[in-house]
Amino acid sequence: NWIPDPPRKVFIPIDWQTQPLLVKTDSVAGSGDRVNVVMYPEETTDVDIWKTIGNIWIRFDDPVVGAMYTCFGQVVLNNVPTEVEKVWKFIKSDDVIKVECNGIFGDGTGKYRLSTL
Secondary structure (H helix, E strand, O other): OOOOOOOOOOOOOOOOOOOOEEEEEOOOOOOOOEEEEEEOOOOOOOOOHHHOOEEEEEEOOOOOEEEEOOOOOOEEOOOOOOOOOEEEEEEEEOOEEEEEEOOEEOOOOOEEEOOOO
């Protein structure tokens, strides 16, 4: 089920072990719009930036860029479809997160490894 225009700082219940997170956007490259996927430990009860375990963001610059918080700096996402409406798919498996847009992986491989500091 889609959550149209979800409010900020609200938990979205999802079991990332069994299903991907889908995010629909209608932003164009160069708009400066941004998608943030912030991850918290399961036992967290309040949205607090200091309790996060990770953050993935996509910013609609020209070209579209993205990054994982605490890992690498921002990267240009290649092969981002030019259609205005996009469905972003965040897939977690073991220690890898893949980011897909309209069925195409964003950086050629779409794989970003999670790590601890």
